[in-house]
Amino acid sequence: MEAFLFAPENIVFVSALVLMLLIGAVQALGFAGDAGLDLDTDADLLGWLGLGRLPLLALVALFLTLFAIIGLLGQQAAHDLFGGMITPWIAVPGAAVTALPATGVAARIVAPFLPQDHTTAISLDHLVGSRATIVTGRAASGSPARARVEDHHGQAHYVMVEPDNGNQTLEEGETILLVRREEHLFRAISHGDHYLPRI
Structure with missing residues (x-):
């Protein structure tokens, strides 16, 4: 198992999992706070990805988790079927492209179970x-x-x-x-x- 996880073809996916765990630790310790970001990009795309349903850091952690899981499962399937893993030059973009819509779907599923931000600030x-x-x-x-x-x-x-x-x-x-x-x-x-x- 260790040989599989730390194979050069899987380093990017394992690193994504480690980064996700670090984000979770920082959030748990309260260092990240509720930073508001003013993103001047296409609202439809960001809504499709789940931004607005979840805080940005939660969305990043969700994407990293799905990216890593999809990548590792894909590499395991390739190893079982073909006897070798896919080069990162193909596996990483493939996992990223697959993780984007999966993140949007997962955000819609997870959002109702998380506490929502509420403000009484007014103009x-x-x-x-x-x-x-x-x-x-x-x-x-x-x-x-x-x-x-x-x-x-x-x-x-x-x-x-x-x-x-x-x-x-x-x-x-x-x-x-x-x-x-x-x-x-x-x-x-x-x-x-x-x-x-x-x-």
Whole structure:
């Protein structure tokens, strides 16, 4: 068995298994984290391969596992049938091409059993139309105050606000309505100036 695994024709496949085990160890120790990657490639192809269904490192580990298993099984079959193994120049590309669709299928099978990433992060633009409360300062034109607003997840955000009407002032403790955003600053009106039905 050792002679088969460490034969020159199988080194690439065994190395893939070792790399997969290293990735698993790194993930288990928590060093890899949940790194987000912005991949500017064809979304249909990546979806077909399973990206989006599984974290990228899990998908890489799955591909490496399937690549190694397909390669070793292919070499074992060649050895049993023909008395010798296939040259790596043919076996490695063949195993890689076969492992790609197999990875996509396996990702669809495995994904429902893995915990899914969930985020409550929102764009600040989603706060427009929300009620807020002035918590620090007095907002006037050219003099923003700090306000507290909750998003639809119940998460609190602290934003800087100025009155939408240049002649208006918004006092500390006052309930306001965020009506628009200008970069890091929100424009607001007094809640009494606008009827906002409760949800």
